[in-house]
Amino acid sequence: MSATPAPDLDAALLRIAQAIDPASSVPVSVQLRGALEYGIAAGxxxxxxxxxxxxRLAATLGLSPVTVSNVFAALQERGQIEGRVGSGTFVTDRGIPCAARTAQMAALERQIAALVAAGRDLGLSAQDLALRVTMAACAAPRALRIVVLGTFSDATAAYARDLAPYLAPEDLAIAWTTDRREDLPGHIDLVVSPRTLAAQAAALFPGIPQVSMILIPNEATRVALAGIRPDARVLLVSYFDDFLSVLKAGVARFAPHLGRVTAVARTADDLDRLIAECDVLIHATGADYLAARLSARQAAIEYRHTPDSHAVQTQLLPALDGLRAAGPIKGETP
Incomplete structure (x- = not known):
């Protein structure tokens, strides 16, 4: 007997179905891939x-099974989902990757073995070592250097600022964008990225522990959406084609009172006309330049994300604690 999707998943798939627009200039396969990928990234x-x-998904969305199958294959290649023989297709866990976690645990086991051997040579018992480890754990934690990875510099800097309250005062959060190719100065302890950039983070920073964060619309975005009058003519413009359906579904979720909503990519042929006719322009990060085309009677809202606090508590903080517990890196002054 096949498992029934959870109610939250059913609701998410319904929003995806309502957001996909077959008449859009963006291919439905691109819309679906983006909607699923960002749906996973947003939790x-x-x-x-x-x-x-x-x-079943093809029937729900009114799409060809071939289209859905190709999208599943693309998401599996990106590591967002995985097929399990005889069980189905599942969303992968994108916290610290299993390989990185396994490597960290193996390194820790080697350090423990070396510690025990060194203690034995000094005539220390297991109880003596345990006491010394406990005392060391009470010492001041070492500073961590954390790369916060994003696509746009302003948004990435905002992610880093949003994470700062969760870090120790001595920690350093470095905002870094995917298009930068210069070397980072010094050692990096952890890479934090949106889940949509997990594969790029692993490729850009191989061998460094990684946490892939769930992002949600930030408070300013949610407040602005709730404040739009119901009869306003609203235009949604995405920077990336595959984010269009996500933007549309997000606005429908946080501003369900809106009735006159048009969603287009920034490359749409009739974009100038649509901007001139709208009352409110809601644009994805990266398309902020479009606000310059508005008149005084029109308003612009940037649809910007922030790390989800629950994901920070359950993913990021345990990863930071694990790194601090490992002690100083070789050659670093405690």
Missing amino acids: DIPSGSRLPSVR
Whole structure:
């Protein structure tokens, strides 16, 4: 008997179905891939959840099974989902990757073995070592250097600022964008990225522990959306084509009172006309330049994200604690 998707997953898939526009200039396969990928990144489609079968999802969305199958294949290649023989297709857990976690644990085991051997040579008992380890744990934690990875510099700097309250005063959060190719100065302890950039983070910073964060619309975005009058003519413009359906679904979720909403990519042929006719322009990060085209009677809202606090508590903080517990890196002054 096949498992029934969780209610939250059903609601997320319904929003995706309502957001996909077959008449859009953006191919439906691109819309679906973006909607699923960003749905996973935002936590709307939870880690570990089982996705509907290709045929069932195709029927729900009114798309071809071939289209859905190709999208599943693309997401599996990106590491967002995984197929389990005889069980179905599941959303992967994108916290610290299993390989990195395994490597960290192996290194810790080697350090413990070396510590025990050194203690034995000094005539220290296991109880003596345990006491000394406990005393060391009470010492001041070492400073950590954390790369916060993003696509746009302003938004990435905002992610780093949003994470600062969760870090120790001596920690350093370095905002870094995917297009930068120069070397980072000094040692890096951890890379934090949106889940949509997890594969790029692993490629840019191989061998460095990684946490892939769930992002949600920030408070300013949610407040601004709630304040739009119901009869306003609203135009949604995404920077990336695959974010269009996500933007549309997010606005429908946080501003369900809106009735006159048009969603287009920034490359749409009739963009100038649509901007001139709208009352409110809601644009994705990166398309802020469009606000310069508005008149005094029109308003602009940037749809910007922030790390989800629950994900910070359950993913980031345990990773930081684990790094601090490992002690100073070789050659570093405690």
